[in-house]
Amino acid sequence: MPEMRHDPVQKRWVVIASERGFRPMDYETARNSKSEVKVSSTPEFDPFAEGNESSTPPEVYAVRTVGIKPDSPGWKVRVVPNKYPALRIEGNLNREGVGLYDRMNGIGAHEVVIEAPDRDADLAFLPPNHAFEVVKAYRERLIDLMKDKRFRYILVYRNHGEFAGSTIVHPHSQITALPVTPLIIAKELESAKQHYYAKERCLFCDIIAQEVRENRRIVAQNERFLAFTPFASRFPYEICLLPKSHQHDYRKTTDDDLKQFVNMLQDILQRLYAGLQNPPYNMVLHTSPNTESFTPRPTHWSTIQNDWHWHLEIIPRLNNVAGFEWGSGIFINPMRPEQAAELLRGIVLE
Amino acid sequence: MPEMRHDPVQKRWVVIASERGFRPMDYETARNSKSEVKVSSTPEFDPFAEGNESSTPPEVYAVRTVGIKPDSPGWKVRVVPNKYPALRIEGNLNREGVGLYDRMNGIGAHEVVIEAPDRDADLAFLPPNHAFEVVKAYRERLIDLMKDKRFRYILVYRNHGEFAGSTIVHPHSQITALPVTPLIIAKELESAKQHYYAKERCLFCDIIAQEVRENRRIVAQNERFLAFTPFASRFPYEICLLPKSHQHDYRKTTDDDLKQFVNMLQDILQRLYAGLQNPPYNMVLHTSPNTESFTPRPTHWSTIQNDWHWHLEIIPRLNNVAGFEWGSGIFINPMRPEQAAELLRGIVLE
Numbered sequence: 001m002p003e004m005r006h007d008p009v010q011k012r013w014v015v016i017a018s019e020r021g022f023r024p025m026d027y028e029t030a031r032n033s034k035s036e037v038k039v040s041s042t043p044e045f046d047p048f049a050e051g052n053e054s055s056t057p058p059e060v061y062a063v064r065t066v067g068i069k070p071d072s073p074g075w076k077v078r079v080v081p082n083k084y085p086a087l088r089i090e091g092n093l094n095r096e097g098v099g100l101y102d103r104m105n106g107i108g109a110h111e112v113v114i115e116a117p118d119r120d121a122d123l124a125f126l127p128p129n130h131a132f133e134v135v136k137a138y139r140e141r142l143i144d145l146m147k148d149k150r151f152r153y154i155l156v157y158r159n160h161g162e163f164a165g166s167t168i169v170h171p172h173s174q175i176t177a178l179p180v181t182p183l184i185i186a187k188e189l190e191s192a193k194q195h196y197y198a199k200e201r202c203l204f205c206d207i208i209a210q211e212v213r214e215n216r217r218i219v220a221q222n223e224r225f226l227a228f229t230p231f232a233s234r235f236p237y238e239i240c241l242l243p244k245s246h247q248h249d250y251r252k253t254t255d256d257d258l259k260q261f262v263n264m265l266q267d268i269l270q271r272l273y274a275g276l277q278n279p280p281y282n283m284v285l286h287t288s289p290n291t292e293s294f295t296p297r298p299t300h301w302s303t304i305q306n307d308w309h310w311h312l313e314i315i316p317r318l319n320n321v322a323g324f325e326w327g328s329g330i331f332i333n334p335m336r337p338e339q340a341a342e343l344l345r346g347i348v349l350e
Numbered sequence: 351m352p353e354m355r356h357d358p359v360q361k362r363w364v365v366i367a368s369e370r371g372f373r374p375m376d377y378e379t380a381r382n383s384k385s386e387v388k389v390s391s392t393p394e395f396d397p398f399a400e401g402n403e404s405s406t407p408p409e410v411y412a413v414r415t416v417g418i419k420p421d422s423p424g425w426k427v428r429v430v431p432n433k434y435p436a437l438r439i440e441g442n443l444n445r446e447g448v449g450l451y452d453r454m455n456g457i458g459a460h461e462v463v464i465e466a467p468d469r470d471a472d473l474a475f476l477p478p479n480h481a482f483e484v485v486k487a488y489r490e491r492l493i494d495l496m497k498d499k500r501f502r503y504i505l506v507y508r509n510h511g512e513f514a515g516s517t518i519v520h521p522h523s524q525i526t527a528l529p530v531t532p533l534i535i536a537k538e539l540e541s542a543k544q545h546y547y548a549k550e551r552c553l554f555c556d557i558i559a560q561e562v563r564e565n566r567r568i569v570a571q572n573e574r575f576l577a578f579t580p581f582a583s584r585f586p587y588e589i590c591l592l593p594k595s596h597q598h599d600y601r602k603t604t605d606d607d608l609k610q611f612v613n614m615l616q617d618i619l620q621r622l623y624a625g626l627q628n629p630p631y632n633m634v635l636h637t638s639p640n641t642e643s644f645t646p647r648p649t650h651w652s653t654i655q656n657d658w659h660w661h662l663e664i665i666p667r668l669n670n671v672a673g674f675e676w677g678s679g680i681f682i683n684p685m686r687p688e689q690a691a692e693l694l695r696g697i698v699l700e
Contacts, residue, residue: 165672182678328532
């Protein structure tokens with residue numbers, strides 16, 4: 001059983017998942033044994049390809065031609081449980097203290113969103129109505145997974161390219177349901193709440209207003225979505241993509257919202273592709289935590305629909321992170337966000 | 351002038367150092383343009399080698415034979431300013447708000463500790479009296495740099511191997527003086543303070559007591575120092591090395607302390623070298639912040655000599671960090687810390 005452990009100094013949870021086939025002294029295995037999807041993939045065999053549906057666990061969601069039975073060919077998007085999950089869906093949390101430390105069982109869900117039947121597809125260039133089905137699958141899985149009261153937070157993310165941690169070429173996103181609110185999300189929720197308590201305005205709405213007014217870091221926008229390089233970007237070409245109107249929960253997006261969202265997302269991914277020659281990147285959705293997972297709900301989550309604002313982080317992985325960053329949490333960004341925005345804005349998409 | 355910027359959502363500072371020769375669309379440059387030392391190093395020319403002293407800025411500290419003049423051959427350890435610093439030593443901070451955001455000038459120091467004249471040397475295997483001079487150089491530079499009241503925190507760190515972010519083969523450590531307390535250190539200081547206020551005991555002393563009592567994660571120890579794999583390790587073989595007796599400030603270590611410290615440090619580095627075939631690693635010292643840098647000193651730093659305990663983090667970089675970790679701050683460790691400790695303990699050093 002995987003385990004979650006809490007560090008009393010840095011106040012963070014880690015997942016100890018020692019059963020995922022990590023051979024301790026095997027350097028090459030170690031390098032790829034983290035949070036990534038693990039399946040038997042070889043150049044000859046693609047477990048995510050159309051026709052190989054039996055090589056994954058049974059699908060939990062799919063977009064397929066009407067009348068075709070599950071786990072068979074004839075789909076556009078398919079969501080399956082990870083065959084080698086970092087967290088297990090069955091069991092109780094059994095929260096307990098161990099002296100100064102804390103632990104619980106590693107209960108959660110770990111799913112893979114297979115974005116297309118073709119391993120050479122790329123989210124950036126899928127036909128818009130197909131790409132829409134991918135981001136809609138995120139919404140549908142969030143709605144379903146948040147029904148499980150053991151899950152405090154559901155993280156949707158995407159690793160593109162080997163340097164960004166992807167070991168499977170076939171295009172896919174991942175969804176991890178966690179029994180805790182992760183440190184970074186908790187920090188963001190706290191900032192948003194403090195801002196709201198002081199000002200009765202959403203922090204992100206205020207940021208949007210300032211970005212639009214300054215107009216120096218905007219990369220692209222459409223009617224409902226805005227993409228900009230954050231003022232304090234950690235990385236060159238880091239992007240924040242979010243709805244212009246206040247919306248706290250990705251589950252509440254309409255199909256029309258998602259069409260505009262995926263339009264902006266593909267715009268950004270295409271700019272990165274063209275400007276940086278298909279760079280590795282990580283993409284992470286920061287949506288509302290599962291506020292219904294607490295009984296009773298803590299007081300500090302009662303204003304979340306007013307103070308939180310969902311957003312997507314896109315981080316091109318152009319440079320490595322070294323001791324300085326690990327040891328301090330301070331990042332050195334060799335590029336001004338204003339310059340990054342200008343360069344990305346200047347790219348002419350075909 | 352480099353700039354420090356504050357993010358109002360994640361409440362962290364970044365350094366925007368856009369003058370370090372980063373060519374925006376150049377992927378390979380980007381990959382290596384972060385916090386690492388940047389000098390013109392080629393296989394033929396080693397700027398840190400004995401005889402090439404004129405290729406670095408003038409030394410600020412050196413261990414050399416008596417009577418030999420600075421910046422000439424005849425040294426064991428040499429500390430020089432980084433030729434391409436991420437932060438600049440001269441100027442005023444000019445703290446200011448920019449709407450919701452905050453910024454200040456990137457004032458700081460960035461030094462390189464050249465650990466030996468020979469580029470093929472390795473800190474793990476230097477003669478003990480030579481390795482002692484390296485960790486003593488850390489102390490002497492901390493003492494000197496903390497006299498500058500603009501610096502809130504001085505970070506000592508070491509990147510070993512290309513995958514850990516090192517671009518110069520010649521063995522060296524780095525020292526960065528910052529005008530802010532970094533996020534991770536601030537978090538640790540806060541935990542230690544809360545623990546102390548509640549219990550009037552040092553959090554780290556309590557951890558040491560529990561580790562010694564449980565005796566499952568200890569890797570090595572001598573009379574004054576203990577090395578163990580933290581209960582909630584983020585990475586396989588992550589190590590915490592710290593003094594067994596309460597000591598909050600690395601500047602206060604005696605030569606005898608440092609001899610025992612470097613003995614333990616070399617022990618650990620040799621175990622990693624033998625067990626993991628010379629792995630890349632990051633090493634980061636978490637010592638006391640520069641409490642004298644505030645006038646007047648904030649109340650919450652008045653108990654720091656009781657509540658803080660300096661320690662060294664060693665993180666072998668066996669696996670990459672992907673979207674899950676970036677987006678959540680939750681790490682998935684594929685190896686139980688108890689197993690890592692057992693394997694490292696079992697290595698017989700020559």
